[in-house]
Amino acid sequence: MASNRTFTMIKPDAVANGHIGAILDKITKSGFKIIALKQTSLSAEKAGEFYAVHKERGFYNDLVAFMSSGPIVAAILEKDNAIDDFRKLIGATDPTKAEPGTIRNLFAKSIDANAIHGSDSDENAEIEGNFFFSAFERI
Numbered sequence: 001m002a003s004n005r006t007f008t009m010i011k012p013d014a015v016a017n018g019h020i021g022a023i024l025d026k027i028t029k030s031g032f033k034i035i036a037l038k039q040t041s042l043s044a045e046k047a048g049e050f051y052a053v054h055k056e057r058g059f060y061n062d063l064v065a066f067m068s069s070g071p072i073v074a075a076i077l078e079k080d081n082a083i084d085d086f087r088k089l090i091g092a093t094d095p096t097k098a099e100p101g102t103i104r105n106l107f108a109k110s111i112d113a114n115a116i117h118g119s120d121s122d123e124n125a126e127i128e129g130n131f132f133f134s135a136f137e138r139i
């Protein structure tokens, strides 16, 4: 995957609260092109695999339970400087610390149910995009 791509997931809280449309609208209006998009669900096993990097952290079990609690929307996005610009657009992990107008400021309720995921590096964007989409789905 080119380095101008990132990967995102609209998390179960934002899907359940009916925010898919508003979040995708904000993403595209911020200059990101949608390369791939699907609604799906994560089993606890798959959620654990996706967040394996956090395995030793105290919040890991809660994170896995939350991420497998309902449907999510996965997407690959493209824009110059995609990783950094998207992390800015979603805001801080803790929504009480997220800048006004960011996706987490607008749609997240807590640090656990924080509405959206954004990749933290080019390498992880590629790994995460490949986790959800086959080669012909992410051209």
Ligand code: RTP
Residues within 6 Å of the ligand: 054, 059, 063, 092, 093, 111, 112, 113, 114, 116, 117, 118, 119, 120
């Ligand atoms: P994400 O990976 O979901 O985009 O979130 P992030 O980079 O902003 O935060 P990260 O450190 O990767 O943590 C992944 C998710 O775990 C939950 N978390 N809880 N209770 C806590 O201290 C804590 N820290 C992290 C959050 O839901 C976070 O999005």
Ligand code: MG
Residues within 6 Å of the ligand: 118, 120
């Ligand atoms: Mg992260």
